[in-house]
Each structure stands twice: as structure tokens, then as C-alpha cells.
Amino acid sequence: MRTTAELKALHTELLGIVRDAGQCVMEVYATDFEVTDKSDSSPVTLADRKADDLIVARLKALTPDVFIVSEESTEAGQRPADGEAFWLVDPLDGTKEFINRNGEFTVNVALIENGQPVLGVVQAPAQGRMFSGVAGLGAWVDDAAGVREIRCRATPEAGLTVVASRSHGDASALDAYLAGRKVAELRNAGSSLKICLVAAGEADVYPRLGRTMEWDIAAGHAVLIAAGGHIEQIDGSAFTYSKPDFANPHFAAWGLGG
Template sequence: MTLDALARSFGQICLEAAIPVMEVYESDFTAEQKADKSPVTEADKRAEDVILKALAKLMPDVPVLAEESFEAGVRPSVEDEFLLVDPVDGTKEFIAKRGEFTINIALIRNGEPVAGAVYAPALRQLYLGGETAFTGAFKPGDTLQDDRLSPAQTRRKPEAGMTAVMSRSHADEQTKAFAESQGVTEAISAGSSLKFCKLAEGAADLYPRFGPTMEWDTAAGHAVLNAAGGAVTEPDGAPFRYGKTEAGYKNGAFVAWAQPRA
């Protein structure tokens, strides 16, 4: 299976997982609090169950690190190849009914995200990244059709000043200072892994993040951005890697670029 075909398979799984996500989203749900004080809803658990069952059929021999099962203590050994799953990224957006939450699946090989899918079910927008990047409008439960996908590509660096996309709730002073140092003159907000997708579809140039994230938060968006012509690095330009077992799969600071630095 090619990486593009794999990304499409991930996309189809996301579309199916979106059915229970939207059932919860449109109900009078209540949020719980995990051990790390972050919120979680029934949507996370139901979507992850759909995703894990589908991945067990698609890639039965590849270990999966998924946010909710990881929280419950399911932590398989990972080596050169593994899957990262975030069943609902942007739970705060989900709870606030802002719509900018996503379902994320990515394949990691040798520390790099090589295929991924990001789906925003409330916005009905799907992003795929393998060898190439695509985006298209699909409803939860739709069958993914290639003729409804369009290529996604990052834009050239603008001459008049760059646009940064930042988290609505995590844009701290360090992040803002870094953006200014890179010549950013405009900032837009976006929730969840959609920040990577804004770069991938040519709507922004830079996404700096100095606050805490986990690997499953970023891997699928990173795969989409890579496929669209962008890159993700550490702030000093070093490669941004996955499989950080000793760190508990926690990410350090990173910068996503529409145009990779030379």
C-alpha cells in the first residue's frame, strides 16, 4: 500500500469515527477530568474504540499509541514503526461548541510521520498527507471518494510579512516573541491540529508552539504539512522527531513552517 493510499484509509476511518463524535457533540454531554487535569468526553472514548478496531484490521502488526488507552495504561512497545491516534484533538473547542476539533491518525516510521489524516467533523473538512497532500469536504460517515479531493500545497513566503497561526488558548509571550522575530505581521487563530492544516492549504506561513503537547496531538497534522511542502522543526532548526519514549511521548517546543528553512 502506498503512503497516499494509507492516508486515504486513515481518512476513511476518521469519517467513520466521526459518527459517534458528532452524536456526543450534538447532545447535552458533560465533560470529565483526566489525571492530568485535561478534559475528556464520551466522544474521545467512543471514537478511539472505532479507530482502534479499524486499525487492528488495516495494520494488525503495527503498535498503536492512542491518547485515551495510553491514559488508561495501555502502552505498547514502539520501535521503528508505530501509529499515533488522537480521537478528539481540541477537546476545549469541542466542549465550547466552537467546531475546531479534529480526529487524527498518523503512521510514524523512523521518527518521522509519513502518512496521516486530520478530519474536522463539525466543519466537514478532511486533510490527507502521504506522498502528496489533499483536502476535501465530507460528512461524518461518508465514503471517501478521490474525485472529491483537491491537492493541498503550502504557499511561498510573502514579501510583505508572514502570517502566523496560533492556538486560541496557548499563545504565550514566548510564542508571540518568536513569531515577531521571524517577521510575522499578522496572526490568526485556529483550534487543534487545524493549525498545521492552515499552513498546508496555503492560508498561513508559520505555527510556533512553545507550550506542552503530546505526540498524538501533532503527528497527523505534521504528516499533512510535510506532504503539502512544509516542515516541522525544533526552534533551532533541528528535526522534530517522534517516539520519545523516555519523555513519555511529550513534545518539546516546535515550529511548523509553510516553507522549510534552508
């Protein structure tokens, strides 16, 4: 387990890595890029590959002893040893948002220790926003207004602000999960930004009632934990990482009201 000082030093390095990866993504975003399908029929672009190459190379140089799990470059069956710390990388979360050019895509890197994210950075390069969190130190956003600390909020008297996926979702399942809760507003957003909105006190809960992978949410989860929130399985049980296939159960990301 790394010390707070070690995590702080890694955080500084990781901000630079993710910022540079975001620049790679935006360079492709400015072109008439090609979209192809992966073996699971999900879309992929040159931006995914370029950002992945940069992040993986830089992480290997930074922490050569730490295993890296990346959506784009980890082959089936490759995984860290049980109990081993590892990086989780999603070089472009929200590829559909990237293709649709709505700006709601992110670059995500997290460090997992003992089954939980202890450090994470999420950049939304088209929006000029960078979220980050370090266990025991806090969470921050860096945007046009500068760098400032963020915290989850208590649920307002008016009710929950619920954030849901823009590209994926089951309205009936969401209604069932929220039944009996006072809801003030439902917002849609893409990629891991949804978790960061909860961390920043801009929303109260993000229920995810569809398929996700660990790399989709780990960095946002690190920010959320550092901001005072948590993620739990839909039945309220604990949420952990390094699952056999890296697939997540359905979950809810809560601020202080969960």
C-alpha cells in the first residue's frame, strides 16, 4: 500500500500524462477521423489507439513494476496477480460521444490497491475540465475557473438530481430503482463525467443499470471516494475491482445522500 506522499507524487505525474493524452485525442477530434468496430462490435477510433499508446508507455516508465490493464491493449486472459496493485486505463471513454462530437468523452486512468481505486484522473478535453482524486488527500477540478477542491453534497430538500447515461439506459429499470425517492431533476451526460458530477456536488446519484467494465469507472470512482462519496452494487453490497473478467455488476454512484 502506497503512502499518502507516494500517491501525491504519482498524482502530479498522472495529471501530466492524462493532459498529454487528451491533447492526442483532440488532435484526432479535429480531423475527419475513421470509425471501425472492435471484435465486440463497439466503435474505436485513432484517438483511442493514440491515447492508449501514450498512456501505457508513460505509465510503464513511471511505475515499471505495476501491471497495466487497458481497454484497448490488454489481451484476454492478462490480469494482475491476486492482491497486486494495478493501473486501469480507458484512453477514450464515451467513444460514441466522441463520434457524435458532443464533447462528453473522457480520458481515464486509475490506480487500484486492495480492490479499491486510490488515485484517479478524469479529463474531459473538449470541455477543458480535469477531475482528480487521491485517497486521504481530497478531490479537485481544474477548469477555466482554475483549480479548486470539490466535495459531494448532501441531498437538497427539493430532492435528488439524478444523472443518467446519454447513450445507454433502461428507463423502466431506472424508474424502479428510484421508486419511493424524491427526485428533483434528471440529467443526461456521457462517459465517466456522470460520476464526476456527483463528486463535484452537481448531482446526487448516478445509477448504472447496464453493462460497464472496470476501466470505464475506476478513475471517476477514485475522484468520488476522495470527494466523500461511494459506489455500491444495486443491492447495497460492496463494490470491488479485479473481477475475473473486469465486468461490473449494476451499481449506483452516490454523493452524501446514499
